[in-house]
Amino acid sequence: MRVRALDGPQLIVGYRMTARFDVPLEPTLVRELVDFWTYIWDEPPDVPYAVYVGSEVEHNEHSVFLVRNGDRLVGTCTLNVPRAVPTVSDLGAVATHPDFRNRGLSTRVCEAAGRPCS
16 A cells, blocks of 8 residues: 655644555555445445455556544545546545534545645
């Protein structure tokens, strides 16, 4: 799992933006994400577990952006860039825990996905 620091402000008042996590991810993080998304959407995510542990790294660059409140995962966003057509991308898995909505967290995590990383 490659973790890259995000450019720009890292803190949302009271929350911590984590770095960009590039696939393949550690299985424990993938389980946390799948559990989070299943809770949010009341069903498992459309993207299979295998994708996040690296089954498509040859074809796509997947990244996950997180917002945490302490150690608690409260927001996510994913970015998928096909290696064959890097000018096209897919922003997905935009999710915020219900207890933390209407605070601009999804906006900030999506903005982070659109910024260059160092």
